[in-house]
Amino acid sequence: MSKELIRLRDLVMEFDGERILDSINLYINDHEFLTLLGPSGCGKTTTLRLIGGFLKATSGEVLFDGQEIGDVPPYKRQVNTVFQRYALFPHLDVFDNIAFGLRVAKVPKAEINERVHEMLGIVGLRGYENRRIDALSGGQQQRVAIARALVNRPKVLLLDEPLGALDLRLRKDMQNELKRIQQALGITFVYVTHDQEEALSMSDTVVVMDKGRIQQIGKPEDIYNEPKNAFVADFIGESNILDGVMLEDYKVRFFGRTFQCVDKGFERNEPVDVVIRPEDIDIVPASEGHLVGTVTAITFKGLNYDIIVEFRGFKWLIQSTDHCAVGSTIGIRLNPEDIHIMHKSEYSGMFGDYSSYSAEYDELTEDAGDEEE
Amino acid sequence: MKKNNAILLSTPYILWMLAFTLIPLGVVAYYAVTDPVTGAFTLDNLAQLRLYMPVLGRSVGYSIVSAIICLLLGYPVAYYIAHRGKVAQKMLYMLVMLPMCMSFLLRTLAWKGLLDDTGIINNFLGLLGLPTLRMVRTPGAVIMGMVYNYLPYMILPLYSTIVKIDRRLIEAAEDLGCTPVQVFQKVTLPLSMPGIFTGITMVFVPAVSTFYISQKLGSADTSLIGDVIERFFKGNNMNLGAALSLVLMVLVFVCTGIMNRFGDDEEGGVVV
The missing domain is CATH 3.40.50.300 (P-loop containing nucleotide triphosphate hydrolases)
Known part of the structure; x- marks a missing residue:
């Protein structure tokens, strides 16, 4: 070294x-x-x-x-x-x-x-x-x-x-x-x-x-893989950030469902931020999904489609090479390694919701403007 | 269409220039080469000018010395103002401009009052029991008057050049190992050159043709080319005066030409 x-x-x-x-x-x-x-x-x-x-x-x-x-x-x-x-x-x-x-x-x-x-x-x-x-x-x-x-x-x-x-x-x-x-x-x-x-x-x-x-x-x-808080998760790449509760090591609950994950070392029942990267999400038929949602928008980006899917009023960004029609119902699967858990921070709740998709997304991908002098 | 408009709009100025600059210049040139009595073409006027070469030399010499003194006095001031905060800059700029709000004649007369044999300074010295000084009617007094009157014309172009030097260039020079003195030598000074050339021209040109300052603060031994020209025109020898004016004009043109060449393409330009 x-x-x-x-x-x-x-x-x-x-x-x-x-x-x-x-x-x-x-x-x-x-x-x-x-x-x-x-x-x-x-x-x-x-x-x-x-x-x-x-x-x-x-x-x-x-x-x-x-x-x-x-x-x-x-x-x-x-x-x-x-x-x-x-x-x-x-x-x-x-x-x-x-x-x-x-x-x-x-x-x-x-x-x-x-x-x-x-x-x-x-x-x-x-x-x-x-x-x-x-x-x-x-x-x-x-x-x-x-x-x-x-x-x-x-x-x-x-x-x-x-x-x-x-x-x-x-x-x-x-x-x-x-x-x-x-x-x-x-x-x-x-x-x-x-x-x-x-x-x-x-x-x-x-x-x-x-x-x-x-x-x-x-x-x-x-x-990229282990952002420490919602700011980092959002600033580096794209992130869906949800409220969750860490039930015990390797077990997190959000959207009324318990998921396996690979994180540990949190308090029992500690409220946490859950990060799911848009490219890690697998789209499956509705019947096979952990969660089922409705496609509300889809944009062709060249390498992939940016798909906005609504789950119980919360909008996620999913990046996939598959096309999904707007209005269709799809299921998604999350593998344990696709789920990243973060402690709550001052940034919790500020980022990671794609409800105002177009505006926010453009703002994020545009240059943040000139640096301070 | 646009081009036509531009021509139309500049017509008054072109007419003005024609009536009050170009035609008079032609008249000056005409008088310079005609005989005062017969009105016939002659080069006698120009030939006589060699008598006045010492005076012309003195004018040029005094003007160069005043321009140099103005530069030495003005540069630190301009540098200082350019490195103050925005509000302070405005205040100091105003202070530099302030003397220009007073009549040129008044300023020069005031200096006479200060420097005179029975003037304020000598009166004060007398009060202290010190010997009085002969200040007025010396070359020093004339140059002093020039410096005082034309110093703002040096400071203002210097200031506007220095204030535009990119702060990051100074940092870059520091970053590359320059001590503050080296930063000045290698960056600030070379980048102020356009302002220096403009300033020198702005002082030199009015100084070389001045006549009032030397009359009030100087003596017969310090009379300048402007005084001689004035004398000719008052003494009804317009032809000789015109010839002398022509030479002076050529001299000024040559000087500003040289300065412009040095000053490169920078802004500010030189006003003759």
Whole structure:
């Protein structure tokens, strides 16, 4: 296991009496790809800026390699940042932008040349040395920004929504490229995004944040399969979230029925949130179903249909490759491993109901908008 | 249709320019190359101008010195204002503008009152039993007057350039290892260049053709090209005055041309 590189201890950040970060505790290992994921205003960019040294925490510590660096100015930190919308120097060309950090560090000219050219190769911009910044496309500017940071061989690269301004196709390409660069150079990446898919596909570790607090830390699979509360379950992927009661270990009751599940460690008869992922639900003929409901809407999504089914006034989202006619009655089966149990939290009852399907669904899949400054 | 409208709307201005700028310019050029008595074509007026080259040189020299002093005084002020909060920025901006609300003549006369041999400063020195200073009628007083009058024209373009520099570029430079001094050298200063060039032009152009300041604060030894031109026109030697004006105009055009070239395509432009 690689060693710990950065640790945030009880970080609190307040602006004008408003609490932006509420006791953040987090460690980041060397060579790790860690993503801070959350909606607009959750504090993820603030956390990143505290690591970069652009902000000073109201209280708490930032440790780098065991050293407290809360008072160390940005130019003395061994981290480099890829800024939101790049912040490239408009008065310098591509080469001079990338060489900026090396020149400040008084690296010999020959070495600067060599390293900048090597970097241009890595980001695929050979031949663009003397281009003006405003003559580059968004994707190319993005690459220059990454090269400008990486050429300094930082121990940690901080990336603040680096792909936010790119179109979908380019974003996918750059995701793969970033991952490749990170693995090739063995540098720790701390990545900020509000795009859950991006977070899941790129990261070793995902930190889900909301309202200035860390909601869950884990591997992408764990975050998806074992969300800790209704917020995480809803923010990462799609979830039907129901009220249930944990009767005993491996037994949960909801919708007037008792189901086998794989969770344990709850109090007897503890009220819980039950998460059922839309793609885990099997559609069967009504006579064979654990539950029987009526199809109220169906939308073709390409890979699958999104089907809204009403069970006793509660609407579920089911994703299936099978078509079901609106108005038809269907049954569903739930296997024990399809049911995930969570403790009740402040988020209980706020998410996971598809009664207002179209509006909510669109809102969730759309970008959550620009990150807070 | 749209194009026609644009032409229609700009007609008053075009007529205005024609009547009060282009035609007079033609008249100036005509006078510059005609004999005062016979009205025949001649280059004598232009040939005589070499007598006034020292005065022209002095005008240019004083203006360059004032532009440099304005830059050195104005840049820190502009930088300071640009880095204050929104409300403070507005207040300070107003303060910079404030002297411009008073008459140019009044401001210059006030300086005369301050610097005069029996002026406020010398009276004060006398009260303290100190020897009085000869301040008025020196080159320093003239340059002082120029700096005082034209400083806002330096600060305002500088301020508007500096305030537009993206805060994240500063952070990016810090992130890449720049100390605050290096951030200034490598980012802030290069990005303020358009404002610097505009500011220098805005100070230099009115300063080089001024005449009132040197009359009130200077002496015969500090008379400027503007004074000479005024004298010619008052003394009924319009032809020589016109020739001198023409040369001054060419000089100003060349200077602004050079500044515009340096200032690149940035906004703010240069008003002649």
